[in-house]
Amino acid sequence: MADVIVLEDIVKQFIMGDTILQALDHVNFSVEEGDFIAIMGPSGSGKSTMMNILGCLDRPTSGRYYLDGKEVAGLSDDELARTRNAKIGFVFQNFNLLSKITALQNVALPLVYAGVPEEERLERARIALRDVGLEDRVDHKPNELSGGQRQRVAIARALVNNPAIVMADEPTGNLDTKSSYEIMEIFKKLNAMGKTIVMVTHEPDIGQQTKRILVMRDGHLNSDERLVHDYVQ
């Protein structure tokens, strides 16, 4: 299967005063299409930086990053924005929904920036919400929904423009156990439908539900372990 993400020799440095912090130190790895990856590691290990670079929110100091076959490491801010819009769906720990608009409008938001006409936008948003089981909550605002429901809206938003990868940053971090497992079921279902998912988590039981666990430590990739699950048939 083709590699949807290829990282070659990625370095990310932060300059803090007169010391240079090496957040990512010559990282190499690739992600196949249809894979489900958990990036784990203690805080300060570089997994957030890794997430930002993978999500095209940030640029590496050096190295090459091929996303869906295209080099994105050297793109301008606006090109990165368009890449995020077209190729990446984000799911955040604290949901990051706009509180003043409805679930449907939240889900349709990426399509606004993709230039999709309004009617098609709302239709696609409705389908995405149905896929996460929220077809009866489309007109609710985020503060009228439970944590688990909000995260499902966020997942619908991540899926609405049919991205190459879904980036999930601690998606279960703010949820109770029951909601966490519901969200994980949705991710597994999406993965089974062929979506590539990269998830950052520090909860081992969440990580265990993915197909592959990358453990980071001090900006290095410490281990790369492939799991075999009975749910993958």
Next chain:
Amino acid sequence: MFNESIKMAIDGMISNKLRTLLTLLGIIIGVGAVIAMVSLGFGVKEQIKDNISRLGSNLLIVQSGGRTATGARIQAGSGARLTDEDAKAIEKNIDGIKYVAPMVSRGYQLVVGNQNWTTNVQGSTPNIIDIRDYTVEEGRNINDHDMAGKDRVCVIGKTIVENLFPDGDPVGKTIRINKAPFKVVGVLGAKGQSSGGQDQDDVVFVPLTTAMNRMMGITYVNNITIQAMNENVIDSVQAEVENLLRIRHRIKNSDDDDFSVRNLAALMDTMMSTANTITMLLGCIAAISLLVGGIGIMNIMLVSVTERTREIGIRKALGATYNNILLQFLIESAVIGIIGGFLGVVLGIGASYAISTFAEWKTVISVPIIIISVVFSVGIGVFFGIYPARKAALLDPIEALRYE
């Protein structure tokens, strides 16, 4: 995308009603003040123009006075140097003149039965009625026959009628002016107050000859009113009149005139430029309040950007470009400018009407000023929106998403 930005801007404004209203108020008051103040200024200008042209902007008034041989100046209008012959010479020798009216006047008591009234009685030629823009409402004007016969006849204004003839119908009746009986031959149409606040209906005209010989016993006139053909020739007429009178009065080149010529067109220019200055001043003060309103927009937009940092981060993460965010905030401030501008126009027009209704000052609503102030207020909205919008558009999405 543009439509989306407008929709987002309006949604944003609606979701923060009080703040939007307060921001709008700055612009509404600014635009309203500009329109009301300029309307008021234009009204003053229009009023002055009206008054002076009713008085006659092509009028020259020659008065005796100025320096005498001894160096002591005498009061304008007194002195014995201006004569009826001067008036006749002016009419005969100078081109571009429509009417010349020499005039004498003095205060007298008027008596009818047991009513009395004191006013200035003016002796002049019949054409004074045309020059002063009066109309004869009842009866007839003084005529040349009256002049030649030095007849004791008079034409009176409405105020005189009200005070001396409470029962009306004065034509043909007799008024005693300084004890001598004068027959009322005509009544003038009402003119109201002059720009100087004088009652223009409190007038009595008698033939010049009657006044000079039979009432006052004088051989000179107080002033000569000259009406030029039009405003364009007035300066040349004035120069020729001055020249002719210097020759007739045998004034040496080294001496000053013993008369003075007042030009109402020059007076009008002066008053117009005063009115323009007033308009400018009022407009400037109002424009400052519009500027303050603009700063209000900037203030609110900056608060709004800070408050919505997280929203901006989310939008950027989902693919909004620099221009998308810039446009969203710029449109928001432009919409405040547009709505504020239009409401301001309504307020300004309303205020102008209120001023003319309640204060009874004339106001003239100027369409160009309305257009300028709306364009200006939209411009202010955009201008003061640029900095906050740029600030929003330049936010780093990672930082913005982390913002609490």
